[in-house]
Amino acid sequence: MAYTIAFSGKGGTGKSTIAALCVRYLTEELNKSTLAVDADPNSCLGLELGIDVKESISDVREDIIKKKMDFPVGMSKENYVDYCIEESIVESKSFDLLTMGRPEGPKCYCYVNNLLRRYLDKAATTYPFVVIDNEAGMEHLSRRTTNDVDMLLIVAEPTMVGVNTINRISGITDELPIKIKRKAVLLNRVHNGKVNETIKKKITDEYGLEILEQLPFNDGITELSTDAKPMQLLPKDNEIFKRIGSMIDKLIAGN
Ligand SMILES: Nc1ncnc2c1ncn2[C@@H]1O[C@H](COP(=O)(O)OP(=O)(O)OP(=O)(O)O)[C@@H](O)[C@H]1O
Ligand SMILES: [Mg+2]
Numbered sequence: 001m002a003y004t005i006a007f008s009g010k011g012g013t014g015k016s017t018i019a020a021l022c023v024r025y026l027t028e029e030l031n032k033s034t035l036a037v038d039a040d041p042n043s044c045l046g047l048e049l050g051i052d053v054k055e056s057i058s059d060v061r062e063d064i065i066k067k068k069m070d071f072p073v074g075m076s077k078e079n080y081v082d083y084c085i086e087e088s089i090v091e092s093k094s095f096d097l098l099t100m101g102r103p104e105g106p107k108c109y110c111y112v113n114n115l116l117r118r119y120l121d122k123a124a125t126t127y128p129f130v131v132i133d134n135e136a137g138m139e140h141l142s143r144r145t146t147n148d149v150d151m152l153l154i155v156a157e158p159t160m161v162g163v164n165t166i167n168r169i170s171g172i173t174d175e176l177p178i179k180i181k182r183k184a185v186l187l188n189r190v191h192n193g194k195v196n197e198t199i200k201k202k203i204t205d206e207y208g209l210e211i212l213e214q215l216p217f218n219d220g221i222t223e224l225s226t227d228a229k230p231m232q233l234l235p236k237d238n239e240i241f242k243r244i245g246s247m248i249d250k251l252i253a254g255n
Contacts, residue, residue: 002035002123003252004130006146009155010165011136014188016040017221018155019133020048020231021244026129027094029245030252034095035127039116039145040135041102046090049097050230055088056101057119058112085119096127100145113143124148138172151251152183153212158195162187163202170209184212186247191217213247215240 007015023036038045046053071080090097103112134140154169156162173180185203193216203209220238234241
């Protein structure tokens with residue numbers, strides 16, 4: 001079964017950036033076949049990975065509606081949908097990318113989520129690693145696109161607002177019937193690499209959560225994102241890439 005890492009957190013905290021760097025480390029450095037999943041309707045994991053996404057699961061849904069019941073002879077609707085989703089996956093040299101896209105209208109989320117959920121269950125048996133980048137907020141938890149994950153990384157900035165969001169997200173994962181083996185906090189854009197003790201204590205002592213990493217603010221990342229360049233171009237000796245690498249190594253080793 002795949003080891004699945006999912007990212008959650010407030011808007012703009014660095015989920016997609018870090019997810020892309022995790023995919024890069026798993027594939028480039030560890031040579032592990034990885035399915036990258038962009039479960040954010042405002043898709044951007046493709047950009048961070050330097051991939052041009054042409055089709056999403058939402059597009060597959062639109063196509064199926066247009067075709068109505070006109071499926072190829074001898075193919076059930078279910079098989080046809082799976083076939084279309086597989087066709088929408090972008091295969092790069094080292095990883096595959098599945099993009100959810102934006103369903104047209106709120107009611108369509110349900111169907112697209114179910115397609116994504118079903119595909120993720122299947123992917124868990126074929127890829128050793130799955131990395132899911134989610135939209136900001138908590139909808140992905142209530143919609144259960146985040147389920148059966150080995151590690152839920154709650155990304156936050158080390159501020160009181162960030163800390164309150166961590167608590168809300170963590171609380172929801174306890175209330176919902178979703179399976180999350182382990183959850184931890186990843187503090188990002190830490191200025192001068194130092195986190196205020198009160199903030200640390202709130203996370204660890206009051207909320208009982210572990211802080212897995214504290215990534216500093218990094219100019220290399222700013223330079224790439226200013227030019228809309230993918231995280232694939234971040235030099236391998238960049239501190240953030242190295243620290244994400246050590247973090248993944250520890251997770252794989254079960255630490
Ligand atoms: N450690 C860092 N140092 C400097 N800039 C960073 C760092 N991490 C992320 N950023 C920048 O912060 C911005 C937001 O990052 P990103 O898009 O990854 O956040 P997100 O949580 O995925 O946002 P959204 O909720 O909108 O999907 C980007 O411009 C990114 O380059
Ligand atoms: Mg994002």
